[in-house]
Every structure is written in structure tokens, then in C-alpha cells.
Amino acid sequence: MAEEATQPDVDETSTVATDDFGASAIQDEIILEVDDLRTYFATRWGTVKAVDGVSFILRKGETLGIVGESGSGKSVTSLSLMRLVQSPPGHIVGGRVVLNGRDILQISEGEMTKVRGGEISMILQDPMSALNPVFDVQDQVGEAIRIHQKVKGKTLIDKIVYALRQVRIPAPEIRMKDYPHQLSGGMRQRVVGAIGISSNPSVLIADEPTTSLDVTIQAAYLRLLREIQAEAGLGIIFITHDFGIVAKMCDRVGVMYAGRMVETGDVRDIFNHPQHPYTQALIASVPKLEEKTERLFSIEGQPPALYNLPQGCAFAPRCPYVMDICREEFPPEFDQGGNQRAACWKLDGGKRLEEAVPEATGAGAGV
Ligand SMILES: Nc1ncnc2c1ncn2[C@@H]1O[C@H](COP(=O)(O)OP(=O)(O)O)[C@@H](O)[C@H]1O
Numbered sequence: 001m002a003e004e005a006t007q008p009d010v011d012e013t014s015t016v017a018t019d020d021f022g023a024s025a026i027q028d029e030i031i032l033e034v035d036d037l038r039t040y041f042a043t044r045w046g047t048v049k050a051v052d053g054v055s056f057i058l059r060k061g062e063t064l065g066i067v068g069e070s071g072s073g074k075s076v077t078s079l080s081l082m083r084l085v086q087s088p089p090g091h092i093v094g095g096r097v098v099l100n101g102r103d104i105l106q107i108s109e110g111e112m113t114k115v116r117g118g119e120i121s122m123i124l125q126d127p128m129s130a131l132n133p134v135f136d137v138q139d140q141v142g143e144a145i146r147i148h149q150k151v152k153g154k155t156l157i158d159k160i161v162y163a164l165r166q167v168r169i170p171a172p173e174i175r176m177k178d179y180p181h182q183l184s185g186g187m188r189q190r191v192v193g194a195i196g197i198s199s200n201p202s203v204l205i206a207d208e209p210t211t212s213l214d215v216t217i218q219a220a221y222l223r224l225l226r227e228i229q230a231e232a233g234l235g236i237i238f239i240t241h242d243f244g245i246v247a248k249m250c251d252r253v254g255v256m257y258a259g260r261m262v263e264t265g266d267v268r269d270i271f272n273h274p275q276h277p278y279t280q281a282l283i284a285s286v287p288k289l290e291e292k293t294e295r296l297f298s299i300e301g302q303p304p305a306l307y308n309l310p311q312g313c314a315f316a317p318r319c320p321y322v323m324d325i326c327r328e329e330f331p332p333e334f335d336q337g338g339n340q341r342a343a344c345w346k347l348d349g350g351k352r353l354e355e356a357v358p359e360a361t362g363a364g365a366g367v
């Protein structure tokens with residue numbers, strides 16, 4: 001994103017005119033490195049290991065999808081990256097989150113306040129709850145800009161208008177006087193997006209940003225995120241339970257199950273030859289275009305409760321390929337070539353990534 005408040009010439013209709021989601025804008029530079037992240041909740045039932053050994057990297061201009069059923073630890077992962085886990089009962093008990101070269105789990109809360117919504121920013125699931133109904137758009141976008149860029153007056157207004165233009169809000173000088181209830185769902189989502197990108201972040205986390213939108217709005221919004229990314233070289237972590245959206249949006253994907261990443265790799269590889277039985281089931285349950293269904297998952301059984309998890313593979317009770325060893329030992333990661341790796345005993349005999357397996361609990365695959 002450009003620092004200055006110049007206003008690019010934007011054609012407001014162009015974002016919905018094409019079906020092409022755009023070429024990837026990945027660059028080599030690693031902007032975020034998450035290593036063995038563990039976030040636990042102390043509950044009366046026991047310790048909930050919501051995130052238990054998650055590792056991945058994110059490059060400039062790249063979109064990493066994190067996909068998994070409800071309760072698999074996706075949101076707790078993103079809240080951990082923002083250091084916004086409710087505490088108590090939650091605690092980040094281990095790992096590193098290295099953003100632009102420094103571990104943000106080690107900095108003071110005061111410093112983190114500058115990083116949060118600055119270098120790393122998050123778009124929440126529900127645009128209505130992310131916006132305050134009693135303030136107009138100008139106030140809400142302006143607040144985010146004021147905090148991080150310390151500008152006011154005409155410069156602030158220019159930056160607000162610029163941010164709204166970036167998310168293709170037509171006539172931003174007029175619309176910025178609107179209150180959230182005066183905007184359509186799609187426009188509200190764009191305002192939330194404008195707040196997210198207004199601080200020129202390196203990393204944008206989009207946690208299920210499309211769930212409350214209809215399909216046409218979703219497609220336009222996802223395309224918009226890709227366009228902004230191409231312009232700004234932004235790294236995006238895109239969190240969803242919908243593998244169909246991952247296919248369109250993401251460069252790489254990490255599949256989460258029970259607080260761990262069980263398979264990771266380039267989207268193309270994961271779609272063409274998923275190796276982990278859970279990934280295979282997720283992909284098999286993606287609704288086809290012609291089927292109008294809300295049901296995205298048809299995997300037998302329920303995800304496990306994340307306290308007192310049995311030893312071994314957490315997917316074992318639902319897995320059609322389960323073997324004795326699966327119930328005894330957590331599966332290590334096996335290299336599947338390219339960037340693909342999966343943690344499943346079925347792949348034993350392949351190249352084992354010993355170094356990725358911690359001693360006691362076992363970890364998920366690093367992307
Ligand atoms: N405040 C909390 N207290 C206790 N458990 C929590 C809390 N927040 C999340 N969890 C637990 O963490 C697990 C992962 O939740 P979450 O990350 O929200 O899943 P997802 O986003 O994948 O649907 C769930 O089992 C949930 O019950």
C-alpha cells in the first residue's frame with residue numbers, strides 16, 4: 001500500500017466484471033514465521049489444547065489458507081498471532097511468532113498495541129459486530145488510521161477516503177458519513193476491510209470473512225482481497241471451513257484438526273493428491289457447483305473435544321484407515337514432495353520429517 005494519501009483511479013465495477021481471481025503475487029521474503037505455537041485454556045473439564053504445536057511461514061504477497069471444521073483451533077490460532085486470546089482462561093504456553101524479524105510473543109503489551117492493527121491486522125468474521133453502530137464510517141476508519149499514523153485534519157480525511165477507495169466503496173466522500181445500518185452487508189464488509197488495511201499491515205488475517213455474505217458478494221469480496229494483496233504485497237492468512245474458497249483464494253493451505261496442522265502444502269498439490277485421510281474427506285465433501293447445499297462437511301462423527309485428547313492420532317475414531325499404531329502414537333510428519341507434508345501413519349515408509357516431531361505431545365506439520 002502506498003504511504004501517501006493519493007487516490008488511485010479506481011473503476012468501481014471492475015472487481016465484479018471478471019471471474020479470474022488473479023495471479024499469485026508471492027515474493028521470497030518471509031514476513032511471518034510461526035513455530036510450535038501452543039495456546040491452552042484452563043477449564044473445569046481440564047486443559048483445552050486449542051492450538052498444540054502449530055508451525056508455518058508466510059511470505060510477502062502470499063495467501064495461506066487455514067482450513068478445518070468448527071472447533072479445530074483456527075480462530076484461537078489467529079487470536080494468538082494478535083495476542084488477543086482471552087486470558088484467563090487462555091494462555092499462549094509456547095512457541096514463537098516472528099513478525100518481520102522479531103518475536104512478538106516476547107515484546108511488551110505496550111509495544112504490541114502498536115503492532116496490533118499496525119504490522120498485523122485482522123478482519124473479523126461478522127462485519128456487523130466488528131463495526132460500532134453509533135459511529136459513522138469516517139469515525140471508525142479514521143480511528144484506526146489516527147492511532148497508527150498520528151495524522152489529523154485534511155490528511156486524515158484523505159487517508160480515510162483512500163482506504164475506502166482501496167476497498168472499492170463508491171463515492172467514499174459521501175458514504176463515509178453513513179452509519180453501519182445504512183450500508184448493505186457487502187459494503188459493511190468492505191468498511192471492515194478498509195479498517196484492516198488502513199494501517200498498511202504486512203500481514204492481514206481474515207477469519208471466515210465471508211460467512212454472512214451471499215455468494216455474489218463473497219466472490220467480489222474475495223477478488224477484492226486478492227487485488228489489494230497484489231497492490232500491497234500483503235501476506236494474507238485466510239481462515240475458513242470451506243475448502244472450495246481455499247481453492248480459489250489461497251496459494252498454500254494448512255489443514256487443521258484438533259489443534260494441529262495435519263497436512264500442509266501448495267493448494268494445487270493438496271487438491272490433486274491429498275494424503276491425509278482428513279484432508280481427503282474435506283475435499284470429497286466440497287459441494288459441487290450444481291448442488292445447492294449449505295452442508296459443507298459430511299465426515300462421519302464429531303471432532304474431538306480438545307481436553308484430555310487420547311494419545312495417538314486425534315482423527316483415529318473417524319478414520320477409515322485406522323491401524324493399531326494410530327491409537328498408540330501420534331503420527332510424525334512425512335514429506336510428500338514439493339511443499340507437501342502430512343502427519344499420518346498411513347504414509348509410513350515415506351520420508352519422515354523427524355525434526356518436526358516434539359518429544360511428548362507430537363506436533364502438526366509446519367507449512
Ligand atoms: N475462551 C475459551 N475458553 C475455553 N475454551 C475455548 C475458548 N475459546 C476457544 N476455546 C476452545 O478452543 C477450541 C478451538 O476453538 P476455535 O479456535 O474458535 O475453533 P475454530 O475457529 O476452528 O472453529 C474449541 O474447542 C473451543 O471450545
Ligand code: SF4
Nearest residue numbers: 313316319326344345
Ligand atoms: S494416523 Fe491413522 S488414524 Fe490418523 S489419519 Fe492416519 S491412518 Fe487415520
Ligand SMILES: [Mg+2]
Nearest residue numbers: 074075076208
Ligand atoms: Mg473460528
